[in-house]
Amino acid sequence: MSSKGDKPPHSDIKSKPDTKPGVDAAAVRELAQLLKETGLTEIEIEHNGARIRVSRGGGAAPVMAAPALAPAAPAPSAAAPSGPPAGAVPSPMVGTVYLSPEPGRPAFISVGKTVKEGDTLFIVEAMKTMNAITAPRGGTVLEVNVGDGTPVEFGQTLCVIA
Amino acid sequence: MFEKVLIANRGEIALRVIRACKEMGISTVAIHSTADSEAMHVKLADESVCVGPPAAAQSYLNIPAIIAACEITGAEAIHPGYGFLSENAKFADIIKEHGLTFIGPTPEHIRMMGDKITAKQTVKELGIPTVPGSDGEVGDADAARLAQEIGYPVLIKATAGGGGRGMKVAKSAGELSFALSQARTEARAAFGNDTVYMEKYLQRPRHIEIQILADAHGHVVHLGERDCSLQRRHQKVWEEAGSPALNAQERDEIGGIVTRALEKLGYLGAGTIEFLYEDGQFYFIEMNTRLQVEHPVSEAITGIDIVREQIRIASGAPLPFTQKDIAFEGHAIECRINAENPFTFRPSPGTITQFHTPGGLGVRFDSAIYSGYRIPPFYDSLAGKLVVHAKNRNECLLRLRRALDELVVDGIETTIPLFQKLVREPDIINGDYSIHWLEKYLAGLGH
Numbered sequence: 001m002s003s004k005g006d007k008p009p010h011s012d013i014k015s016k017p018d019t020k021p022g023v024d025a026a027a028v029r030e031l032a033q034l035l036k037e038t039g040l041t042e043i044e045i046e047h048n049g050a051r052i053r054v055s056r057g058g059g060a061a062p063v064m065a066a067p068a069l070a071p072a073a074p075a076p077s078a079a080a081p082s083g084p085p086a087g088a089v090p091s092p093m094v095g096t097v098y099l100s101p102e103p104g105r106p107a108f109i110s111v112g113k114t115v116k117e118g119d120t121l122f123i124v125e126a127m128k129t130m131n132a133i134t135a136p137r138g139g140t141v142l143e144v145n146v147g148d149g150t151p152v153e154f155g156q157t158l159c160v161i162a
Numbered sequence: 163m164f165e166k167v168l169i170a171n172r173g174e175i176a177l178r179v180i181r182a183c184k185e186m187g188i189s190t191v192a193i194h195s196t197a198d199s200e201a202m203h204v205k206l207a208d209e210s211v212c213v214g215p216p217a218a219a220q221s222y223l224n225i226p227a228i229i230a231a232c233e234i235t236g237a238e239a240i241h242p243g244y245g246f247l248s249e250n251a252k253f254a255d256i257i258k259e260h261g262l263t264f265i266g267p268t269p270e271h272i273r274m275m276g277d278k279i280t281a282k283q284t285v286k287e288l289g290i291p292t293v294p295g296s297d298g299e300v301g302d303a304d305a306a307r308l309a310q311e312i313g314y315p316v317l318i319k320a321t322a323g324g325g326g327r328g329m330k331v332a333k334s335a336g337e338l339s340f341a342l343s344q345a346r347t348e349a350r351a352a353f354g355n356d357t358v359y360m361e362k363y364l365q366r367p368r369h370i371e372i373q374i375l376a377d378a379h380g381h382v383v384h385l386g387e388r389d390c391s392l393q394r395r396h397q398k399v400w401e402e403a404g405s406p407a408l409n410a411q412e413r414d415e416i417g418g419i420v421t422r423a424l425e426k427l428g429y430l431g432a433g434t435i436e437f438l439y440e441d442g443q444f445y446f447i448e449m450n451t452r453l454q455v456e457h458p459v460s461e462a463i464t465g466i467d468i469v470r471e472q473i474r475i476a477s478g479a480p481l482p483f484t485q486k487d488i489a490f491e492g493h494a495i496e497c498r499i500n501a502e503n504p505f506t507f508r509p510s511p512g513t514i515t516q517f518h519t520p521g522g523l524g525v526r527f528d529s530a531i532y533s534g535y536r537i538p539p540f541y542d543s544l545a546g547k548l549v550v551h552a553k554n555r556n557e558c559l560l561r562l563r564r565a566l567d568e569l570v571v572d573g574i575e576t577t578i579p580l581f582q583k584l585v586r587e588p589d590i591i592n593g594d595y596s597i598h599w600l601e602k603y604l605a606g607l608g609h
Contacts, residue, residue, distance in 0.1 A: 094213055094230035126230035127260070151234030153212040154227065155196055 027052055085143075087162035089136060091152045095126030097133075099148040107148075113141045115161060122146070122158055135161060163477050164188055164239045164263070169203070170228050171243030174530045174546060175453070176203035179241045182469035191235045193228060195221035197538040202530040209235055216540045222246045225253055232262055239263035239476060241469075245542070248452040249276055265476040267431045267451045275449040279321045279359050285435070285446050288423035293438065293445040295361035302342065308360055309338055315363040318342055320349035320356070327396065328352060331363055364445065366596040367438035369393065370405050372420045373460045375471050376429045377481045384417035385460045385468070386490050388434075392584070392600045394507065399577070399600060400584065403459035403494045406555065406593025407439065413490075416444055421485065432457075432472050438597070455498065455547070458528060462494035462551035493558040494551040497581045499529075499571065500543040504580040505607060511539040515573030520565040524551040524558075527569070537574060545576055555593065559585060 031043050031054040042055035084090065091097070099107040099122060108120050115121070115135045122133040143160040146152060166189040169179045176192060180203060183190045192207035197216035204210045211231040214221030221227070223246060232240065240257055242248035242265070251272040257264040266272070275281045279298055286292045296308050299321070309316045309332065318341050320328030328349045332341035342358065350356040373385040389405030390398045404413060420435050434454050437444040457468045466488070471481065501510045513536045519527040529546025531537065537545065550565055552558035563585045569578060584590050589599065 094211055094227045094234065096234055126233065127226055151211075153231075154214045154221075155212050 024050070024052070028054060084157045085160050087139065087142065087160045088145075088157040089121065089133070089159050089161055091124060091133065091154060091156045091158050093124055093126060093131060094153050095124040095131070095151070097146045097148075097150060097152045097158065098123045098125065099144070099146075109141050109144065109159065111141055111144060115139065115141060124152060133158065137161065163479075164473065166191060166235065166237045167239045167241055167265070167473070168193065168228070168232050168235065168237035169207070169243065170222070170240050171246055171248075172198055172201060172203060172222060172530075172541065174528050174544060175243040175455075176201075177206065177530050178528060179243060179469055180206050182467060182473060185467075186470065186473065188473070191231065191237045193222070193231050195540070197540055200535070202532060202535070211235060216538065218246070218541065222541075225250075225256060228253075229256060229260055229262075232260070237262070239265055239473075241265040241473070242452065244453050244455055249450070251276065263476050265431070265472055267429060267433065271427070271429055272451050275451050277321055278319065278323065278448060279357070281449055282359075282446065284427070285423060285449065288426050290419060290423050290435065290446050291437075291444050293361040293364070293447065296359045298359060299357050300342075300360045302339070305338060305342055305360065306335065309335065312360065312362045315365075316341075317361045317363040318345040318358050319361060320345060320353055320358055322353035322355035322357065323349060328358075364438050364440045366598065367391075367440040367445070368405065368407055368595075369398075369436065369597050370408065370416075370439045370444070371434045371436040371454075372417060373454075373457065373468070374420060374424055374429075374433050374435070375466075375468070375475065375481060376424055376431060376433070377475045378430055378478055379480045380425060380428070381481045381484070382421040382424045382429065383481060383483065383485045383488060384421050385464045385466060385488065386417065387413055388456055388459055390456060391595055391597045392590075393597055394600050394604065398456060399498055400581070401456035401459055401496045402555075402593075403463045404490065405439075410490075412442075417485075431475055432468055455544070456496050458526060458547060458549040459494040459496045459551075462524075462526070462549060463490050463492055464488055465491070492551055492553045493555040494549060495558050495562050496547050496549045497562070497566070498544060498577070499546045499548055499569070499581075500577045501537050501545045501574050502543050502577055503575045504577045505604065507577075508575075509539070509543050510575035511537045511543075512574045513537075514571060516570055517572070518568070518570040519546075520548070520568035522561075522565075524561055525549075525565050526551070531571070545571060545574070548581075559591060 035043055035054055035056055044053040116138045117135055119135045120132045121135055124131050124133055139161040141159055142162050145157045145159055167183050168191040169176045180190045190207040192204045192210040193213045194201055194204050195214050195216050213227035213231055214224050247253040249272055251269040254264040254269040254272055274284055282292050294312050315331055315333045318330045330341040330345040332338040345358050346356040368389060368391040370387050370389050372387050374382055376382040386403060387405050388401050388403050390401045392400040432453050434450045436447050438447055461468055514531055517533045526549040527546055531545055548565060550558055550562040552561045566582050589595050
């Protein structure tokens, strides 16, 4: 285990053999041989002002030298959440979404309907005011992603128009 | 008691409030911008609502979105934290109009203390000592005469300012009109209000503030003082409870003056009265009608959970202790660890690659960061608060030194190295510093 005094170099600094002129191929081969002989999975050194990292398996992801000591909390997901589908219409505000202009009247849109830019898609209510959410572009409604009278947050996908 | 509270803030203070709520069995709602979707306060709250894009004006300052978030989650009360909307009287008004509870003082008192001229006049009438000054707006006509009476050097201050902003010094009569016009120009630009007033400029004061709690039944207590003299550009960097400059008798005396004044005022909730202290005299500068960043040092020496008491007070409960019940034990120091270069203070947002908090007796680290967390560039640079408590100031300094050497925040620059130097500085060890000390020290380092 490394102590604070001899922490290994940050592993996010990678060598770029294709951009540096005159890469020291001999050093790389020597390191690769060392890897094989010692059974290590990764070696990184600073050599002639350039850093070289050789790792088994070709992984390019940076590796922590010591296990990351996260606080006692649910582990945060490292992967970015997947983006909304193409053509998604996000809610511009927080509130309660309604699918029709009034209870009992038919919904503004349904799957398969063709809409023009500016057509009303939903109403979002907040602080006792009704706000019309309109189509940002024309197209066909592929999905309706919210239920009538349910809460929505900023950026939440309301429907998909393509 | 509330069943569900919405926290209208982010970062470490949102976590702080969520923790208090959880301990009281209260459900929590976090709000966040799209930039904070992976923030710790969002992960730890029971529910979360995205209220807008990264810009604070459209998210954490977005009153309609925050009220709507209460509506859709059924939150009954809002804790505003510090900064953002915590001292926004309009926000407190709107919350009241919607039948919700604002965890804080009344809109009237927020307004009163938000205007620095009104605040000063009010507390003076309540018996709190103030800085000799213009007692109201100063105009070009009376400025020179007033400055003569007060005695140079004088300070021109913006009434709509605060937190150290909008202030200009005039060291002599020759500098007066320039200081006046500069202060007005800056105030107009920064606060939209160029009303200024004048005060005596104190040469080597300490910044000493008193923490109070006031319930809805007229009871007010103080939790002792904090010395926040170590500041850079009027931003506090290191705070101590108690002040190295006060003894128990002086603490009791100023504490008594402050609590009696706020009883007369009928104040509600947590608050802090800030003073400049020089040659044994206290001079009121402002009152903050909210929770403060450095509240943990007062919690350490009193054992009182200030956020818990804020919530209890807001729900109508009486304070569970009187002034006689409050004992001050030991000494505490807080270091604000910012994501900045330790000497140039250039902000350093980015990804935290390694994070280790120090532990052990008397060590507390309030922070919302974690390994792999990406500090967004849109908000303040506070990464965490290291708070250390020990039996006396000497032991506290040793414990702080140990804790700072153990704290690891890698991947970004932080001000940890600055604190490692400060804790070894003779003046700091002796408690011998004023509000100008840190900037002189930094200038001496060549920054």
